[in-house]
Amino acid sequence: MVTDIRTDWTREEISEVYNMPVLELIHQAGTVHRAYHDAQEVQVCTLLSIKTGGCPEDCGYCPQAARYHTEVTVEKLLPAEQVIEAALVAKDAGSTRFCMGAAWREVRDNGDFDRVLEMVKGVCNLGMEVCCTLGMLTAEQAEKLKQAGLYAYNHNLDTSEDHYKKIITTRTYHDRLKTLDNVRDAKISVCSGGIIGLGEAVKDRIDMLYTLSSLPEHPESVPVNALVPVPGTPMEDQEKVSVWDMLRMIATARIIMPKAMVRLSAGRVRMNIEEQALCFLAGANSIFAGDKLLTTPNPGIESDQELFQRLDLKPRPAYKSF
Numbered sequence: 001m002v003t004d005i006r007t008d009w010t011r012e013e014i015s016e017v018y019n020m021p022v023l024e025l026i027h028q029a030g031t032v033h034r035a036y037h038d039a040q041e042v043q044v045c046t047l048l049s050i051k052t053g054g055c056p057e058d059c060g061y062c063p064q065a066a067r068y069h070t071e072v073t074v075e076k077l078l079p080a081e082q083v084i085e086a087a088l089v090a091k092d093a094g095s096t097r098f099c100m101g102a103a104w105r106e107v108r109d110n111g112d113f114d115r116v117l118e119m120v121k122g123v124c125n126l127g128m129e130v131c132c133t134l135g136m137l138t139a140e141q142a143e144k145l146k147q148a149g150l151y152a153y154n155h156n157l158d159t160s161e162d163h164y165k166k167i168i169t170t171r172t173y174h175d176r177l178k179t180l181d182n183v184r185d186a187k188i189s190v191c192s193g194g195i196i197g198l199g200e201a202v203k204d205r206i207d208m209l210y211t212l213s214s215l216p217e218h219p220e221s222v223p224v225n226a227l228v229p230v231p232g233t234p235m236e237d238q239e240k241v242s243v244w245d246m247l248r249m250i251a252t253a254r255i256i257m258p259k260a261m262v263r264l265s266a267g268r269v270r271m272n273i274e275e276q277a278l279c280f281l282a283g284a285n286s287i288f289a290g291d292k293l294l295t296t297p298n299p300g301i302e303s304d305q306e307l308f309q310r311l312d313l314k315p316r317p318a319y320k321s322f
């Protein structure tokens, strides 16, 4: 099944895809995946929290929100040299994309932003795809990041517009979409996806996939996160996300956005090799490597080496396009 690149998927069509018998869904997603990608290739990305904790937002899942009492300690923005050094270590360990995250509501035009621009230049010079996730951006800030060599910007929709209001009150869905516009207009590649396990209904998942697939262009990458429930956050007691739900999200994203990199993101620590293999069969083709995401644990290098060997996967080269 080779699907066209369509930005006019309806909610009904997406719902039909999502609710297909699961093995048929995985098979169809795998077929689309093979038509658009080398299914043995998986992009390896590394995340680094360059500014941790103390965030003024109230995202109900996030350990870095200042208002929740979690074990995360507030740190200042890291020095640029330390970040570039960490990128080099990640590159030597096989990562081709380096994503820098800051616990900010939005970027401000100050010395910290100048330092982030310096980091972007430094990491870009290493030949890695540089990505940032810094909160809301204006058009001018997006342009400055582009000039510094930024390749991609991560800004998740997280869930449906309806459910968003129950999880975050300090900004709107519209704010999120506006930043995505600014990023796309600056010709920076868009990375946007969501989290499952926030108490949302299936309808909310479909709505989020609908919004992503109806953007003027599909995001270049779509992270699918399973909630990592962190003690002290309002979501601490949420039930573990079932692998079948992860598979349905990944496969549906793959079918409706065939060219996107679909990233199996947060939640891998709670999945075994077999479960992750199913995610790759369902069309996931990117992961975060390294023993930490931003503040929570992730499988370490050794277990990922075993994963790649066991499944005969190979890392995708940087800047590859089809």
Ligand code: SAM
Pocket: 061, 062, 063, 064, 101, 102, 103, 104, 105, 133, 134, 135, 136, 154, 155, 156, 158, 194, 195, 225, 226, 227, 228, 229, 230, 266, 294
């Ligand atoms: N502050 C910026 C923002 O919110 O856009 C960037 C950093 S923020 C930590 C990046 C993303 O991490 C969020 O949009 C959310 O999707 C994800 N995230 C945060 N906490 C999470 C958790 N406990 N489990 C899964 N994903 C999480």
Ligand code: DTB
Pocket: 047, 063, 099, 101, 133, 154, 156, 193, 194, 223, 224, 225, 228, 265, 266, 292, 293, 294, 295, 296, 297
């Ligand atoms: C994304 O979608 N997932 C990553 C990245 N983009 C920035 C973040 C996951 C964070 C998980 C919670 C933490 O480690 O603090």
Ligand code: SF4
Pocket: 055, 056, 057, 058, 059, 062, 063, 064, 065, 102, 103, 104, 105, 135
């Ligand atoms: Fe702040 Fe981002 Fe965490 Fe929300 S998700 S509290 S904006 S760091």
